[in-house]
Amino acid sequence: MKSDQDQEVASNLPEAIILHDSPAEEDGFEGNGHRRSATALAAAVKQMANRDGAIGLEGKWGAGKSTVIRFAETELEASNTKGLTHHLMCYDLWAHQSDVFKRSFLEELLQWASARRKNNSSKTLLSKQDVSDFQDRIRDRVKTVRYDVERRFSLTGAVLLLLAPMFPVIVTWLSPIAFSAAVNAKVPPVGWKVAAYISIAIYGLLILRFVIAKLFQKKTWGQAASSTISIFRNQVEDRTEKQNIREEDPSSLEFQKIFRDILEKAQSKDNRIVIVFDNIDRLPAERIVGIWAELRSVFAISSPYGCKQETSVTAIVPYDADLVAQATTKFAPVTFSENADGMVSHQPDLEHRSAPAAELIAKTFDITIGVSPPVSTDWEGFFYSKLNELFGGEEQTKRSVSASARYKLFALFDEQCRGSNKYPTPRQIISFINSIGTLWNQWKGAIPIESLALYSLFRTGIESNPQSLIRPDSIPNSYVRIVDQTDWQKHLSALVFNVDLDKAAQVLLGPSIRKALEIADVGQLDEYAKTAIFNNAVVSQVRSISGSWSRDNVDRLANVATALRSLNQESEAIRLCWRELRISLEDLRQAEPGKFDSYQGLAHFIGEPSNDNPKETARLLTKWSTSNFPSGDDLKQQHGTEWFELFDVFVEELNTRLTKAELQEFVAAIEFPKPPKQMTEFMLGVLLGTADSELIEFSDFKADVDQPGLDKGAVNLSVKLPGAITRIVSAKSPAITIDATKQIGEAIAQELRTKPDPSLYLERYAELLLALRDKYPETDGLIGSLCDDGTLAWHRHQAEQKGKSKTAALYHFLMTLTRTSEQIRSNRPNPHEMGDLAAAWASLDKASGELATDEEYIGCISKRVVTTGLITRWAEETSREGNSGIYTKTFLTALMSDDAVAFDIEKIVQLYPSLADILSDNDRKKLLSRLADSAGEIIDQHRDAKILLIPVSLLHDAKDFEVGGWNPISEEIRKYFSNLDESSWKNVLNNDEVALGHLAFQVQENGFDIPVSSLRPALLSFLTGVLEGEVSVKVSEKLFSHVPMEIAPASRQRVRDDFVTSLEECVVTSQGAQDFFRIFHDFAMTLDFSKSTDRLFEKLVLPLIESRSDSARGFLQAQAKDLSKALSKSSSQTKDQVVNAISALEDSGEMMAVDWAAKLRTQFQLPAPKSPPTDPISADSEDEAKP
Incomplete structure (x- = not known):
């Protein structure tokens, strides 16, 4: 209802004056376009005064064609003289569209002529008698009929x-x-x-x-x-x-005779009639073509009386060219052409179909005058002038509508015109302003005029679908920005539903909000919340319906709470809603067992931010939830389960508002429907519920329960509800005793041994055995016995035959838990009390072998390996099994699992070389990454010499795969080598392959400089031992070759000098020299033979010459230049020794030795040997031997 103040304001506002859409008397646009068109029209009419002719006036709807005609009439009247007067007669084709054209046109012409006065005369163009005579000719034909009337007796x-x-x-x-x-x-x-x-x-x-x-x-x-x-x-x-017999319509010839006779009577030298056929473009498209032809019969058919001035006709036809084109080509024929794809149809679009229409127009009219709509610079002034007319003048408009609001009205209309890419017509402007005026008279300032204008622009769409206003995008943003009204949706709602503003939001959004609340349609409610009118609407709905929700439909109230919780809780409107709803909790309808899951939304009353006392709300709801259970022995396990599930939701919400101690105190204070000892079934249901709760354990209730009864109930349920008992056993603090746990295991084992196909619970039995194993380790003995007697193999096979791959894998995993693969292969009893096990053992072998390809089967076992923390054991089995079989496949899958974190890191590190042989590069990289995360733990497990137990292949792979995190371990290894004493170095150099492998990796990959202080004595001893043949290399020679070369640069020369000195007492063997130059080739290449030449030649070169080995030849050839130079400076004794050694090769008579000696002489630049004297006898013998 409007307040008195509102009514007083409304009474002071003026009424809007509805504008009449008639031809204007003056050109209301600054461009004067209409006036120019009218002048051209008047001139054309004058020129056609003495002959038949038609003038086309082309323009869009509302462009002002009628106004141009009115201006032209005014100009013609101004030019009238005593000798000539023009009379414009308008025939509205739209108004007469249901009439027969020729007859209605002639009747209209007679009626108009009978009322139109001649210029400066009281006489009309046609007298009454003339009109009557012509009417008879138009409408009637006289016929004489003779009747014979006869009565018979x-x-x-x-x-x-x-x-x-x-x-x-x-x-x-x-x-x-x-x-x-x-x-x-x-x-x-x-x-x-x-x-x-x-x-x-x-x-x-x-x-x-x-x-x-x-x-x-x-x-x-x-x-x-x-x-x-x-x-x-x-x-x-x-x-x-x-x-009088009425004809349907005169023919064209009859029409022309009557029409020309009328013109002859009405027109004279002093009077000329101009006929305007208006609104042809308002006719239905299917009628335009026919009427167009009828029009042409008026002025295109010559007069039957010849060309006479008095019978000439001048016609004006205003039309919209686009509409005429559409009408004349609407049913344009479809043409067909054939191409490679078959027949293709063609129908020209409007742009191409307008050409024939243009030809039709050109042939119809002698002249065509265009009437263009005004441009915006013109029509803005016209718009404001019409707005002033609406309120009775400019001053009154300014008092009623602010300058800002007036501009917004213009801007809104202009925005629509821009959107349609068309200039507005005067008719459109007047229609828009009239629409605003009508709404203004209805609301009188209660709704801003800008919103009235917005409604006028989008009225059709809004009224056809009022609910669209719910969406903020129902009106384009450009219009909303112009209006600049935050409550525009409320305003438009009030307009479309014709209700007061304070009820508009509720009327529009109310039903939709209620529906969304009651079904907890959170997504839809979020959309509604984006509207400006949402807050008022939602508060109104909650206030009016909250009581009925609580008294009649609690599950709907729960849905409402769920929906409200999804909204912005900081909104004052939402706070009001929560306040109203909390009050209604005092009148909650009794809870109905069986529907507790639908009540869970009530928990939001506890956790919503505006609740200052969540604990009291939780207490109230908990008391309500326990107030309507069956009494006595009717309390069953299902009642306890569904009650706890609801209570657990209450506690989850309360958990965010209370401390852990306060929460435990709240749970302990819960009052059950009866003392817990008197409702064992109910408490068993509560126990089942607590197994899935993350916040409540059964012991938190501090309930004095019947423990033997609870244990017995759990044992009895184990066979029928193994899944439920699994959850009870898996609880952090199981409420059943160890003895009950043992009984449950025995019950399941008995069920498996005696039931050949317990398919319904087979998988759950396995899950329960696993859960029992976690809580009661003695269960392993029970599982082992089931494996030994073939029970597990039987059920694995039964599940596999039924396509239950997951269940089969679970029983396979149970078998491997307590027995190794070798034990399972060696112990295969048959038959079993349930049947022959031969097929079961055969299928187990197939599933365990390298042909196992069932991804689901492998994945299931792998998951169990991860969850039970058996990855280490599986790694051991995998290393023994090789690169095939179930252990390998499941280990690889388990390793790839993101949950594979619980395993023995030290054991996996030690097993890495064997695992690396069966792992792909990606798997190795993944394993290395996971191990690197535990680098600190690995270091702690491998202190001092144990650091070398880390496989060097692991470090190589980490380097190759660019896996970070291994530098700390490498640092520990380098630290270990840096702290070795001479004795330890001797042990390393004494074929310690592991240590040498790590040393080589650190030297070659990490640039480690070997410390010389403790290494030098051991190294010199090792080098001389090799030369003397006392030390044999039993590992890869590559592990040794780098050692003397990776000493710190400053110490390398000292080591070389010490080595040369140590040669003094060294007895070098030929084999020792070969080994030395083969193993320590790089070191030997650094020796300076120009110093201590005699010793080096004696100890190293001469044994090489004598060895004839490839390594010797390679070294001597590589060092030929330096050796030759050194030899030239050596003592004569050394030279003689070299010559003698070469001569010995030559004297051996072996072809390879002779060749080798020749090369040595060349390299050392020694003269060729003297040829021995020729033996004649021998020469003759050779000649005789020749053929």
């Missing part, structure tokens, strides 16, 4: 009627009185004669009429008698009548 009727006049006479004559003397005396003879003559005359006439009808009119006897009798009736037998 039956024969009896005819006789009786003929004798009827004689009845009185006959009666009188036949009566006794007629023959009495008294009567005869009184009646004179003349009287009888007169009576007789009259009777004879009457009957004579009747006979004559009968004869004429029978003989001359050729009637039957009955018809003749009936005709004779009819002379007694006041009715003629034949008559002649004149009738």
Whole structure:
């Protein structure tokens, strides 16, 4: 309801004056375009005064064509003289679209001419008599019709009627009185004669009429008698009548005759009629073509009386060219052409179809004048002038509408015009302003005029779908920005529903919000919340319905709470909603067992931020939840389970508001429907619920329960509900005793041994055994016995046959938990009490072998390996099994799992070389990355010499795969080598392959400089030992070759010098020299033979010459230049020793040795050997041997 102040404001506002959309008297646009078009039109009319002609006035709807005609009429009136007067007659084709054109046009012309006065005269163009005569010609055709009217009588009727006049006479004559003397005396003879003559005359006439009808009119006897009798009736037998017969429409020739006759009467030298055929473009498209043809018959067909000034016609036809083009080409024929794909249809678009329409227009009119809509610089002034008219003048408009609001009205309309890419017409402007005026009179300032304008622009769409206003994007943003009203949705809602503003939001959004709340449609509610009117609407809905929700439909109330929690909790409107709803909790309808899951949304009352006392709300809801359970023995396990699930949700919400101690205190204070000892089934259900809770353990209730009864219930449920018991056993603090756990395991084992196919619970039994194993380690013995007697193998096979791969894998995993693969292979009993196990063992072998390819099967076992922390054991089995079999496949899958974190790192590190052989590069990289995360732990496990137990292949792979995190371990290894003493170095150099491998890796990959202090004595001893043949290298020679070369640069020369010195006492063997130069080739290449030449040649070169080995030749050839130079400076003794050694090769007679000696002489630049004297006998013998 409006307040008194609002009503007073409304009463002071002016009423809007609805604008009349009629042709303007003045050009309201600054461009004066209409005036120029009118001048051209008037000139064309004058030029066609004495001949037939038609003028086309082309323009869009509302462009002002009628205004141009009105201006032209004014100009023609101004130019009228005593000798000539122009009269414009407008025929509205739209108004007469249901009439027959020719007749209605002529009738309209007569009516107009009868009222139109001649120039400076009181006479009309046509007199009343002329009009009447022409109307008869237009509408009627006189016809004379003669009727023969005939009445027929039956024969009896005819006789009786003929004798009827004689009845009185006959009666009188036949009566006794007629023959009495008294009567005869009184009646004179003349009287009888007169009576007789009259009777004879009457009957004579009747006979004559009968004869004429029978003989001359050729009637039957009955018809003749009936005709004779009819002379007694006041009715003629034949008559002649004149009738007006209406024709449907005169033909074109008849039309022209009547039309030209009318013009001849109405027009004269002083008067000219100009006919305007208006609104042809308002007709339905299917009628435009026909009417267009009818129009042409008015001015295109020549007068039957010849070319006369008085009968000439001038016509003006305003039209919209686009609409005419659409109408004339709407049903354009479809053409077809054939191409490679078949027949293709073609229909020209409007742009191409407008050409024929343009030709039609050109052929219809003598001249066409265009009327263009005004541009924005013109129509802005026109818009404001019409707005002023709406409020009764400029001053009144300024008092009623602010300058800002007036501009917004213009901007809104301009935005629409820009969107349509068209200039507005005067009619559109007037229509828009009138629409605003109508709404203004209805609301009188209650709704801002900008919103009225917005509604006017989008009225059609809004009224067809009011609910679209719920969406903020229902109105384009450009319009919303112009309006600049935060409550525009509320305003438009009030307009479309015609309700007060304070109810608009509720009317629009109310039903939708209620529906979204009651079904907890969070997504839809979020969309509604984006609207400006949402807050008012949601508060109104909650206030009006909260009571019915709590009293009649608690599950809907829970949905409402769920939906509200999804919204912005900081909103004051949402806070009000929560406040209203919390009040309604006092009247909650009793809880219904079986529907507790639908009540879980009530928990949001506890956790919503505006609740200052969440603990009290939780207490209230918990008490409500326990108030309507069945009594006595009717309390079942399901009641306890569903109650706890609801209570657990309450506690989850309370957990965010209370400390852990406060939460435990709240749980301990819960009052159950009865003492827990008296409702074991109910408490068993509660126990099942706590198994899945992360916040509550069964012990938190501090309930005095019947423990034996609880244990017994759990044991009894184990076979029927193994999944539920699994959750109970898996709880952090199981509420059942160890003895009950043992009984549960025995019950499951008995079930498996005696039931060949417990398929319904087979997987759950396995899960329960695993859970029992976690809580009761003795369960391993039970599982082992089931494996030994073949029970697990039987059920694995049964599951596999039924396609239950996951279950089969689970039983396979149970078998491997307590027995190794070798134990399983060696112990295969058969038969079993349930049947023959041969097929079961065969399928197990197949699943365990390298042909196992079931990804689900492998994945299931791998998952169990990870969750039970058996990756280390699986790694050991994998290393023994090789690169095939179930252990390898499951280990690889387990290793790839993101959960594979619990395993023995030290063991995996030690197993890395064997694992690396079966792992792909990606798997190795993944393993290295995970191990690197535990580098610190690995270092702690490998202190001092144990650091070398880390496989060097692991470090190589980490380097190759660029896996970071291994530098700390390398640093520890380098630290270890840096701290070695001489004895330890001797042990390393004494074929310690592991140590040498690490040393080589650190030297080659990490640039480690070997410390010389403790290494030098051991190294010199090792080098001389090799030369003397006392030390044999039993490992890869590559592990040794780098050692003397990776000493710190400053110490390398000292080591070389010490080595040369140590050669003094060294007895070098030929094999030792070969080994030395092969193993320590790089070191040997650094020796300076120009110093201590004699010693080096004696100890190293001479043994090489004698060895004839490839390594010797390679070294001597590589060092030929330096050796030759050194030899030239050596002592004569050394030279002689070299020559003698070479000579010995030459004297051996072996071809390879001789060749080798020749090369040595060349390298050392020694003279060739002297040729020995030739033996003649030998020479002759050779000659004789030749053929």
